[in-house]
Amino acid sequence: MSKMYHKEKSIPIKSSASALYNNLSVLRIAPRCLTYFTVVHANVVNMVSASWDGLNYSHRQLQSKEGNVTTSSSLIMQAAWCVLPSRDLLVLTSQKGIQMYESDGSIMVYWHALDTPETPTAKAVFARGISAVREKHICVGVSSGSVLVFDVPSKGSNITLSEVLEEHKEAITDMASECSGSLECIADLVSADDSGLLCVWKSGEDFQLLNKIPGFDTSCSSVKLWKGTVIAGYGTGQIRLYEAVTGILHAEVNAHARWIYSLDIAPFTGLLLSAAEDSWVRVWHLSLTPETNSVEIEHMYNECVTDTQICGAKFCDGDGYAFAVTGYDLSEIIRYTQA
Amino acid sequence: MSQRTLPLLIINLGGEMIYILDQRLRAQDENDDKTQRGVWTDDDRKRVMNDIVGTMFNKTFLEELLRPQDLYSHRALRTVLTRIAHASIMRLNLASMDKLYDLMTMAFKYQIVLCPRPRDLLLITFNHTDTIKELVRDNPSLVNQINEAQRQLIEVYTPLSDGEFQLIRHTLLVLFQDMQIRVSIFLKEKIQNPNGHFVLQTSGPVPHGFEVPGLIRWFNAKGREVRRTRFPSGGSYTSAIRQASFDLSGDRVTLLGTNMYSTPSPEDMDSPTTSTWKPKQADTTPNPLATEELNLLAKLMGGMEVQKLLNVEAGFRVNLLALDQEEEEEEGIVISEGTGHQSSRVINIQVTQDQLASTELARIAGEFDEEGSQTEGPGNKGDDLLAMMDEL
Numbered sequence: 001m002s003k004m005y006h007k008e009k010s011i012p013i014k015s016s017a018s019a020l021y022n023n024l025s026v027l028r029i030a031p032r033c034l035t036y037f038t039v040v041h042a043n044v045v046n047m048v049s050a051s052w053d054g055l056n057y058s059h060r061q062l063q064s065k066e067g068n069v070t071t072s073s074s075l076i077m078q079a080a081w082c083v084l085p086s087r088d089l090l091v092l093t094s095q096k097g098i099q100m101y102e103s104d105g106s107i108m109v110y111w112h113a114l115d116t117p118e119t120p121t122a123k124a125v126f127a128r129g130i131s132a133v134r135e136k137h138i139c140v141g142v143s144s145g146s147v148l149v150f151d152v153p154s155k156g157s158n159i160t161l162s163e164v165l166e167e168h169k170e171a172i173t174d175m176a177s178e179c180s181g182s183l184e185c186i187a188d189l190v191s192a193d194d195s196g197l198l199c200v201w202k203s204g205e206d207f208q209l210l211n212k213i214p215g216f217d218t219s220c221s222s223v224k225l226w227k228g229t230v231i232a233g234y235g236t237g238q239i240r241l242y243e244a245v246t247g248i249l250h251a252e253v254n255a256h257a258r259w260i261y262s263l264d265i266a267p268f269t270g271l272l273l274s275a276a277e278d279s280w281v282r283v284w285h286l287s288l289t290p291e292t293n294s295v296e297i298e299h300m301y302n303e304c305v306t307d308t309q310i311c312g313a314k315f316c317d318g319d320g321y322a323f324a325v326t327g328y329d330l331s332e333i334i335r336y337t338q339a
Numbered sequence: 340m341s342q343r344t345l346p347l348l349i350i351n352l353g354g355e356m357i358y359i360l361d362q363r364l365r366a367q368d369e370n371d372d373k374t375q376r377g378v379w380t381d382d383d384r385k386r387v388m389n390d391i392v393g394t395m396f397n398k399t400f401l402e403e404l405l406r407p408q409d410l411y412s413h414r415a416l417r418t419v420l421t422r423i424a425h426a427s428i429m430r431l432n433l434a435s436m437d438k439l440y441d442l443m444t445m446a447f448k449y450q451i452v453l454c455p456r457p458r459d460l461l462l463i464t465f466n467h468t469d470t471i472k473e474l475v476r477d478n479p480s481l482v483n484q485i486n487e488a489q490r491q492l493i494e495v496y497t498p499l500s501d502g503e504f505q506l507i508r509h510t511l512l513v514l515f516q517d518m519q520i521r522v523s524i525f526l527k528e529k530i531q532n533p534n535g536h537f538v539l540q541t542s543g544p545v546p547h548g549f550e551v552p553g554l555i556r557w558f559n560a561k562g563r564e565v566r567r568t569r570f571p572s573g574g575s576y577t578s579a580i581r582q583a584s585f586d587l588s589g590d591r592v593t594l595l596g597t598n599m600y601s602t603p604s605p606e607d608m609d610s611p612t613t614s615t616w617k618p619k620q621a622d623t624t625p626n627p628l629a630t631e632e633l634n635l636l637a638k639l640m641g642g643m644e645v646q647k648l649l650n651v652e653a654g655f656r657v658n659l660l661a662l663d664q665e666e667e668e669e670e671g672i673v674i675s676e677g678t679g680h681q682s683s684r685v686i687n688i689q690v691t692q693d694q695l696a697s698t699e700l701a702r703i704a705g706e707f708d709e710e711g712s713q714t715e716g717p718g719n720k721g722d723d724l725l726a727m728m729d730e731l
Contacts, residue, residue, distance in 0.1 A: 015517075016516060016517055018509070018512070018513055018516060019508070019509050019512040019513075020509060041516075042513050042516065075340050075510075075513060077340075095340065120342045120407045120408050120409065121342065121407055122342060122343065122407045123342075124340055124341050124342055124506060126340065170500065170502065171502060171506075173502070193502075194500055194501075194502025194503070195500065195502075217500070217501075218501065219500070219501050219502040219505065235456075235457075235501050235502070235505070236548060236549050236550070237545070237549050237550070237552065238550065248558075248560050249558050249562065250557065250558065251555060251556060251557045251558065252555070252556050252558070253554070253555045253556075254550035254551060254552050254553060254554045254555075255552055256552055257541075257545045257546075257549060257551070257552055257572075257574065257576050258455065258546070258549075259456075259457075259505070278539075278541065278552075278574070279539050279541055280541070280552075280572075280573060280574070297555060299555070299570030299571075302571065302572070302573040304541060304573055304574075306539075307532060307536050307537065307538055307539045308536075308539070309452065309539065328452075328512060328516075329516060329517060329519070329536065
C-alpha cells in the first residue's frame, strides 16, 4: 500500500519555532500562486512567503510591541491570519497586547494593549486564541478568560473593541470559527480554555452564548468548528467531537501519547490533521450524515516527524492536498503533499 | 510568560550542578595522582557540599525566588549559580564554570523536553531535592531546610492546573531554545543525536492519566458507548504505570532529575546502566571539532587539577578541566590573567566581568570581593537576590 503523503522540500525559517500551541499559520494567496507561513520564535514572528513552484522564498520578521519601548522582549503567544470577506489581517498576541497587520506583514494597522499590573502577579497575563468570525469580527482570547471582540471595517485602521465576552474563568487556549462556508450553521465561534471548557457562540451586534461544554480539568489546546461539529484536542492526547449547539459527545479518539498542540480541518474534504508532542502527525477523515445527525471519523494516515515535538500543523489548501509542520527548536517548515 | 518559573529553574539547575561537583570531588579523593599540590579529602567534599546546599536552600533566598517574577536571562542566571558554587572554599575558573554551566543547562533541558506531562516538572524537582537530601543526610539541620523548601514548593505548585504547568514549561523551553551543545554521556547513551537534538522515543508507557493511542469510541445522545474501532498508532505504546507521589517523600516514578553521575558501587562496575557511568582516563588530545563539541565529561573524568593554596587564605581552586594553553586557544576560550597554573591567587567572580560588561548585574557581580561586600545599585533583576546571597 503506498503512502498517502510524501515529504517535500522543507522551507527554511530565520529562527526556530518556540514550543507553543498552534504555532503555524498558513495563508494561501491563489491569485499570486503564493503561500504565506508564520512561525513564532520567542518575541519574533517569522514570516515566509513561498511560491507554489517551490523556487522562491522571501522572509520577513515581525517584532512584538510593548508600549512605547523600541525593542520589546514581550513573548508572543500566537500569530494567525484572519480571513474576512473584505480583507485578510495578520494578528499577533503577546504578553503585552494584540497587534494587527496587513496580511503581508508590511503595516501594523492596530494595537490593543492589555491591562498589565504594575508588579507581577502570580497569574501570567497574555493574549492567546485568534479567530475571524463571519463578516466583520476578529475575536482574541486573554489569559483571564475574557474574549475580546473587535469590529473590523472593510479597509483602514478604524478597528474598535466592540464587546468583551466573560464566560471562561481560565486562560483561553484557542478559538475557531465555522469553516465549512455553510450559512445554515447556527454556531459561529467556539472558544476553548485551560480547564477544557468549550463555549459556543453566535456572532452579531452582540455575541450570544449558545452552549457551554464542560471540560474534565484537562486543557483543550486546539479547537476547530466544522459543519456544526466542535473538534477539540486535549492535553491528554485525546480528540473529542461534539455537536456544537447541543453539546452531545459524538466520539472520543485516543489519538496521541502526549499533549496535542495543533488541529486543522480541510473544509472542502473534511480531512482533519492532528499533531502532538509525541512526534506524530495524523490525518483523519470526518463525514457528517445530516439525516441521522451522526459524525463519522476514520483514521487515514500517520507521519512520524522523528525526534520532534510538533507545535504546529496546518493544511496548505482547502482540500488537504498538502500540509506543513513545525517543531520545537526546528528552523524549518516541513511539508508533505499527497502522493 | 509564566511568573513562577524561577524556583524550579534554580533548584533543578542547582541540583545538576551539585551532582556534578559532588562527583568531581569524590573522584578527586580517589585519584592517586601524587603530582597534585593538594588533596581533597572526603571531609573537604562534605564541607563544600554542605555550604553550597545551605546557600541554595536558604530560607530568605527561596522566598525571593518564589516571588512572582519574570525569568532571568542566561547571564543573570549564570551569575547566581556561580555565586552558589562559590559559597564555600572551592573556586572554579572561568573555563570550568563555562563548561559546568553548559552541562547543567543541557541536562535540565533534556529533562524539560522529555517531561511526559507538564506536572512532572515538579517530580523532576523533587528527584533533585530527594537526592540532595541524601547527599547531606549527615547534616540534620540542612535536611530540615530542604524539607521546608519542599513544603513551600508543594504549597505553591500543587494547586496549579496542567495548563499553568505547561506555561511554566513553555517559558523554560524559550530560555533553552536553540541550545544544542553535544554532551558526551548523552551521545554515548543515545539520548542525543549528533546534531544536538534529543532522541524522542515513540514507544513505552503513556504518562499517567493518558490512554494508549489507537481507539475510537462512538456515543449516542444519551452518552452511552455504542461502537468502538481501532486504528494503527504507528508507535508501540503501553499502558501507564503507577501514579507518582507529589508528597515530601515517595516514589517519583520518573528517573528524570535523578543523579546520573553517581559513582557506581563495585558490583555495578561491570554492567553499565543508563544511570551511572564509569570514570574514564582524561582525553587530553585536542578534539578537531572542539569548537562545536564539548567533550566535557571526557575531561571531567580525569586530570582535574586542584590547588590547595599555601598562603593563609584557605581558598581551594578547582580546575574542572585539564586544558593546556593550546587547547584553550583552539576552543576560543579566553582565560584572563591569573588563572594559569602558576597563580596562587583565588579567582573571584570579577573574572567574568569582561563577558558581562554591558549589564548592570555584571557591575554588581564585579563588586563582590572576598569579604563579600556589596555596593548599592539601582534596582535590577537579580539585584536583591545577589545582595541577599551575600549576607548568607
